[in-house]
Amino acid sequence: MSPFYILGGIAIMALMTYIIRVSPMVIFQKKIENNRIKSFLYYIPYTVLAAMTFPAIFSSTASQAGAVAGCVVAVLLAYFKRGLLVVALGAAATVFFVSMLGF
Amino acid sequence: MNKQEFKEGIRDGFPICLGYISVSMAFGLTAVKSGMxxxxxxxxxxxxxTSAGQFAGTNLLLAxxxxxxLIIxxxxxxxxxxxxSLSVSQKVDKEFGLKERLIASFGVTDEVFAVSMQRRSELTFSYMLGLILTPILGWTxxxxxxxVATSLLPASLTDAMGIALYGMFIAIIVPPARENRSVLIAVILAIAASYAFTYLPFLSVVSGGWSVIIITVVVSAFAAWLFPIPEEQ
Incomplete structure (x- = not known):
């Protein structure tokens, strides 16, 4: 990966994110009243993260058995409302132990 | 600059900062482990x-x-x-000029937004500066x-960290899907569509970045049409 490609990419990410944050503060003074648009925006974080996680999570580590076990642990921990770090590290610890067992 | 307002911002932002340190540690670990x-x-x-935005962007750079x-x-x-930002813009006080808006909007994250909306009074620039400062320090x-820790860890451990990013995504998706049937259905539809784009021959020609965009727009629009959120939420 060339550093110029990475730098260009980071500049694009930073600029896009900033434009989205700054434009309503600068341009718009009225509130969005359209409930359809509000609903559409409400679902976006969940659909985008779900689509990015599955099925990619199952090829995220060297051992697929470990990835499946890690995914199950992550869903269980999240279901019982553990924080982001606990869920992330719980999944990683599971992958680590499964790989230690030789799967 | 109002010192009292700034102090209150720091006080309210500090818990956000603590939460950010742990999540961004996982980001730093996984990004470098993946090759950044x-x-x-x-x-x-x-x-x-950002959380999801920069995680996804990093994934795209790695691919x-x-x-x-990346732009889309x-x-x-x-x-x-x-x-x-739109909601924040309705709540700032009269002293908020263009310069103040340009600076404060950089720090509008999910958590900063949530805390600033809970504040009873109008938002002053001093308060917003204090509120944003420690989360930026914690995140970076x-x-x-x-x-840096990645280079000190053994290979088996860093391989296991490859799943951490997805663990964080799951931690964001699952609790609201548990409480809210419409979120659950949207999540299931998005996952099903993602499998279709990965394994169906005529859909798998679409690159990963584009398929995520298509799935997000179509499923979110469908969910919004089927289950609009209650008015005044």
């Missing part, structure tokens, strides 16, 4: 100050995606900030710790 240079992970956190995919993905994932500092 240490400097780039730190620069991403400092200039983006050598086109800049067009970053736009789609972060478009929710538009609404948050945590990334540095995580990125």
């Amino acid at each position: 240079p240490i400097w780039s992970a730190i620069l991403i956190s400092l200039t983006n100050l 050598q995606s086109s800049y067009m995919e 993905t970053t736009f789609i994932i972060n478009i929710r900030y538009f609404l948050m 500092g945590g990334t540095i710790i995580g990125a």
Whole structure:
């Protein structure tokens, strides 16, 4: 990966994110009243993260058995409302132990 | 500059900062473990100050995606900030000029937005500066710790960290899907569509970045049409 490609990419990410944050503060003074648009925006974080996680999570580590076990642990921990770090590290610890067992 | 307001901002922002350190440590770890240079992970956190947006952007960079995919993905994932900034813009006081707006809007994250909306009074620039300052330090500092720690860990451990990013995504999706049937259905539809784009021959020609965009727009629009959120939420 060339550093110029990475730098260009980071500049694009930073600029896009900033434009989205700054434009309503600068341009718009009225509130969005359209409930359809509000609903559409409400679902976006969940659909985008779900689509990015599955099925990619199952090829995220060297051992697929470990990835499946890690995914199950992550869903269980999240279901019982553990924080982001606990869920992330719980999944990683599971992958680590499964790989230690030789799967 | 109002010192009292600034102090209150620091006080309210500190819990956000603590939460950010742990998450950004995981980001620094996974980004560097996946092949990003240490400097780039730190620069991403400092200039983006997002969770999902920069995670997805980093994934795309690692996959050598086109800049067009990066632009559209970053736009789609972060478009929710538009609404948050809009709400913040309604609550700032009269002293908020253009310069203040340009600075304060950089720090509008999910958590900063949530805290600023809970404040009873109008938002002053001094308060917003204090509120944003420690989360930026926590987010960048945590990334540095995580990125540097990677080189000190054994290979089996860093391989296991490859799943951590997805673990964080699951931690964001599952609790609201548990409480809210419409979120659950949207999540299941998005996962089903993602499998279709991965394994169906005529759909798998679409690159990963584009398929995520298509799925997000179509499923979110469908969910919004089927289950609009209650008015005045």
